[in-house]
Amino acid sequence: MQLTRRNFLQATAAAAATAAALSATGCADKKANPKSDLPADLEWTKAVCRYCGIGCGVMVGTKDGKVLGIKGDQENPVNKGLLCVKGWYLHKILYAEDRLKTPMIKKDGKFVPATWDEALDLVASRFKEIIAKDGPDAVSYYGSGQNMAEEAYVVNKLFKGVIGTNNVEGNPRTCMASAVAGHTTTFGKDEPMGCLDDIEAADVFFITGSNTAECHPVVWSRITNRKLTGKDVKIIVADPRRHRVHEMADMSLEFIPGTDIALFNAMAQVIIAENLHDANFISKHTTFQNNEGPIDFEKYKAFLQDYTPEKAAAVTGLTADQIREAARLFAAKDKQTMTMWTMGINQRVQGTWANNLLFNLHLLTGKIGRPGSTPFSLTGQPSACGSIREVGALSHLLPAHRVVANEAHRKEVAAVWGTDPAKMSPKNGLHMMDMFKGLVDGRVKAMLISTTNPGHSLPNADFYRKGMEKAFLVVIEAYHPTRTTELADVLLPAAMWVEKEGIYGNTDRRTQYIPKLVNAPGEAKSDVWIFLELAKRMGFGKFFEHYTSTEVIWEEYRKLAKGTKMDLAPYARYKKERGVRWPVPTDDHAGTVRRYSYPDDPFVTKEEGIKFYGKPDGKAVVFARPFQGAAEKPDADYPFWFSTGRVLEHWHTMTMTGKVPELMRATPDWYAELHPEDAAKLGIADGDPVKLTTRRGTITLPAKLKARGIPQKGMVMVMMHDDRIDKLANLLTNDAVDAASKQPEYKLCAVKVAKG
Amino acid sequence: MVIAGIVVQLHPQDEAAALAAVQTLPGVRYEGTPTPGHAVIVLEADDDRTAEASLKALSEVPGVLGVYPAYIHSEV
Numbered sequence: 001m002q003l004t005r006r007n008f009l010q011a012t013a014a015a016a017a018t019a020a021a022l023s024a025t026g027c028a029d030k031k032a033n034p035k036s037d038l039p040a041d042l043e044w045t046k047a048v049c050r051y052c053g054i055g056c057g058v059m060v061g062t063k064d065g066k067v068l069g070i071k072g073d074q075e076n077p078v079n080k081g082l083l084c085v086k087g088w089y090l091h092k093i094l095y096a097e098d099r100l101k102t103p104m105i106k107k108d109g110k111f112v113p114a115t116w117d118e119a120l121d122l123v124a125s126r127f128k129e130i131i132a133k134d135g136p137d138a139v140s141y142y143g144s145g146q147n148m149a150e151e152a153y154v155v156n157k158l159f160k161g162v163i164g165t166n167n168v169e170g171n172p173r174t175c176m177a178s179a180v181a182g183h184t185t186t187f188g189k190d191e192p193m194g195c196l197d198d199i200e201a202a203d204v205f206f207i208t209g210s211n212t213a214e215c216h217p218v219v220w221s222r223i224t225n226r227k228l229t230g231k232d233v234k235i236i237v238a239d240p241r242r243h244r245v246h247e248m249a250d251m252s253l254e255f256i257p258g259t260d261i262a263l264f265n266a267m268a269q270v271i272i273a274e275n276l277h278d279a280n281f282i283s284k285h286t287t288f289q290n291n292e293g294p295i296d297f298e299k300y301k302a303f304l305q306d307y308t309p310e311k312a313a314a315v316t317g318l319t320a321d322q323i324r325e326a327a328r329l330f331a332a333k334d335k336q337t338m339t340m341w342t343m344g345i346n347q348r349v350q351g352t353w354a355n356n357l358l359f360n361l362h363l364l365t366g367k368i369g370r371p372g373s374t375p376f377s378l379t380g381q382p383s384a385c386g387s388i389r390e391v392g393a394l395s396h397l398l399p400a401h402r403v404v405a406n407e408a409h410r411k412e413v414a415a416v417w418g419t420d421p422a423k424m425s426p427k428n429g430l431h432m433m434d435m436f437k438g439l440v441d442g443r444v445k446a447m448l449i450s451t452t453n454p455g456h457s458l459p460n461a462d463f464y465r466k467g468m469e470k471a472f473l474v475v476i477e478a479y480h481p482t483r484t485t486e487l488a489d490v491l492l493p494a495a496m497w498v499e500k501e502g503i504y505g506n507t508d509r510r511t512q513y514i515p516k517l518v519n520a521p522g523e524a525k526s527d528v529w530i531f532l533e534l535a536k537r538m539g540f541g542k543f544f545e546h547y548t549s550t551e552v553i554w555e556e557y558r559k560l561a562k563g564t565k566m567d568l569a570p571y572a573r574y575k576k577e578r579g580v581r582w583p584v585p586t587d588d589h590a591g592t593v594r595r596y597s598y599p600d601d602p603f604v605t606k607e608e609g610i611k612f613y614g615k616p617d618g619k620a621v622v623f624a625r626p627f628q629g630a631a632e633k634p635d636a637d638y639p640f641w642f643s644t645g646r647v648l649e650h651w652h653t654m655t656m657t658g659k660v661p662e663l664m665r666a667t668p669d670w671y672a673e674l675h676p677e678d679a680a681k682l683g684i685a686d687g688d689p690v691k692l693t694t695r696r697g698t699i700t701l702p703a704k705l706k707a708r709g710i711p712q713k714g715m716v717m718v719m720m721h722d723d724r725i726d727k728l729a730n731l732l733t734n735d736a737v738d739a740a741s742k743q744p745e746y747k748l749c750a751v752k753v754a755k756g
Numbered sequence: 757m758v759i760a761g762i763v764v765q766l767h768p769q770d771e772a773a774a775l776a777a778v779q780t781l782p783g784v785r786y787e788g789t790p791t792p793g794h795a796v797i798v799l800e801a802d803d804d805r806t807a808e809a810s811l812k813a814l815s816e817v818p819g820v821l822g823v824y825p826a827y828i829h830s831e832v
Contacts, residue, residue, distance in 0.1 A: 017763050018761075221765060
């Protein structure tokens with residue numbers, strides 16, 4: 001029978017979904033992946049999704065210079081052929097009407113088109129003038145976990161190695177800095193030791209501060225599949241708001257906002273009191289510390305006496321029995337336990353400590369470094385790990401987990417960069433909030449921004465937007481207008497996703513390649529091209545002229561990773577393979593599934609078994625961290641908790657998903673989630689306008705009493721996506737930061753609620 | 757024209773009822789359940805807007821745990 005094109009597409013769709021279902025549940029015939037089954041009139045090439053930090057593989061179908069088809073990549077072990085609804089419409093982000101296609105310079109308050117020469121010469125000359133007059137620390141760069149690694153590498157070198165300022169920050173400071181600080185303090189090195197493969201081996205999932213079902217849907221599909229097909233698999237969810245994860249949960253811990261520190265300590269107390277800990281593991285692989293310094297196990301046990309289930313129950317609003325039951329399930333001797341978390345833990349003034357305490361639970365029980373047992377931090381952006389944490393594009397970091405404060409590190413980096421180490425500053429640059437505060441108070445005169453939208457995404461946004469408007473602001477973006485481009489002096493149009501090639505690094509250390517498949521619209525250019533042109537026009541061309549391709553840049557970066565136990569693979573391998581997980585100690589090494597444990601980790605011997613080699617003694621630290629609570633708590637004037645979240649269909653500030661009409665129609669209105677009993681007390685009905693006021697601002701939104709999530713009594717939840725200037729959730733949020741990670745507390749502040 | 761291959765994850769307790777409800781949605785053709793709890797459908801629509809409505813309806817069927825597109829062809 002001869003198939004029509006329509007029949008063929010139907011058959012292809014059915015075959016792809018069948019194969020994905022089989023592959024996702026581990027039933028696939030490995031030989032069956034069928035590039036040959038894809039419609040032959042499109043050219044199909046592997047790439048990586050543009051959105052969250054999971055790094056789903058996509059097959060991109062192109063024809064006549066346009067992207068026409070998207071398919072989940074069955075060969076990619078991350079998603080095994082599945083996509084979420086955002087992936088469905090992925091290609092549409094390229095064809096938005098408001099793509100920025102030419103450089104623009106603001107003149108008399110209005111943007112006018114300019115040539116690249118005009119725009120770049122203006123930026124270079126203004127930056128040079130400011131540096132000459134006020135010094136290198138008067139300029140700054142703010143990048144993104146959506147930058148490709150090569151982009152972050154080049155701009156990091158330009159600012160830290162050549163200009164001589166460490167004022168280089170990125171928006172991962174807003175989403176995962178507390179995970180960085182948590183990993184570094186506990187293990188001595190950043191980034192997860194476990195991986196996505198652990199999902200299929202876990203018996204107990206402890207999910208806290210993460211609406212995995214909506215924010216990491218493909219991970220959720222793997223968890224639910226494990227739950228439905230495994231034997232006696234349990235899910236514990238700990239969150240102040242009920243959301244879609246609760247639909248599958250066996251146990252729900254709806255603690256009072258901000259009190260999870262007490263909950264985690266109480267779980268540790270139960271684990272030790274009921275002899276559920278692994279004394280042998282603790283003795284061989286851990287040490288103990290409090291905030292003053294080293295302590296011993298007995299002192300740690302004494303510290304935990306402030307967190308007996310009864311005492312913690314009074315703080316958290318849970319019952320002592322709930323806490324005991326959660327601890328017993330977590331620590332069950334014959335079970336593998338995997339913990340996942342994201343913004344609900346990280347975006348807190350106690351975010352670093354919360355990370356430490358989650359690690360404690362795994363270290364006390366020895367549930368770490370073996371299949372199915374691991375703490376696993378989920379990331380929000382596609383390359384927050386690969387391009388920021390690993391490249392070192394934060395104000396205290398250098399490539400491959402080095403730090404600016406270490407003279408040997410500066411010399412090692414300068415030697416590879418071909419720059420003068422004396423030019424590099426030994427002091428940390430301004431952290432994100434301080435850098436933007438510098439724009440307000442005049443310490444920082446200019447900022448170059450790439451691929452992020454701080455005019456929308458900074459907490460206490462109104463205060464910082466004023467500084468952005470005042471300074472010389474240059475924004476590299478794919479779209480205009482955004483809440484940031486509107487504040488800029490110069491706009492530089494950027495190529496995005498498959499309009500340029502580069503490397504992304506996902507949440508489980510998997511480094512993946514994205515090819516250039518179509519041309520960018522108009523005069524848009526890759527960020528690498530823009531950075532190299534700026535360097536040249538500022539008089540630094542000699543340091544960058546050898547970067548003739550992204551591969552050359554990668555191979556130079558790879559030299560800095562060599563020997564750091566974050567070793568990376570040659571560029572050519574990423575072009576061929578579905579990513580490789582570092583460390584990759586030799587060019588042909590298959591990649592490391594789990595760090596710190598034999599036989600997966602090539603840097604750990606059989607005799608050692610497990611070795612946390614980020615610490616000089618090879619031992620991870622169990623921290624005694626006390627509960628302190630949020631920076632701002634409800635009081636008589638502002639009696640409710642305010643928090644922010646996300647929905648399945650949208651991503652961050654909607655610069656991309658907001659361009660997809662189908663996704664916008666799926667979320668036709670933004671709203672404030674209230675608990676029905678609170679609403680009744682205030683005389684608020686579903687749909688009534690609700691005025692929300694914090695010490696920083698006021699917004700009015702319709703009330704929603706039966707949304708996808710239901711906050712607990714005394715709590716209000718607003719999605720952070722809405723980009724209307726008078727509805728930004730971040731007009732309300734608190735810019736107080738965690739003392740160690742400098743990550744702001746987006747998740748908690750006090751709010752007044754009134755019928756609007 | 758939109759043609760999509762979709763994996764629909766179903767809760768085992770509601771699987772039969774959910775599957776029946778899924779098959780009543782316009783443009784949906786049930787292809788089979790190749791592995792427990794994972795139904796495969798082909799969704800066909802004249803335009804993105806119709807496909808979007810079906811997709812939303814799919815996700816709202818009681819017993820549907822997740823809707824995961826595996827292949828999308830869309831004439832842009």
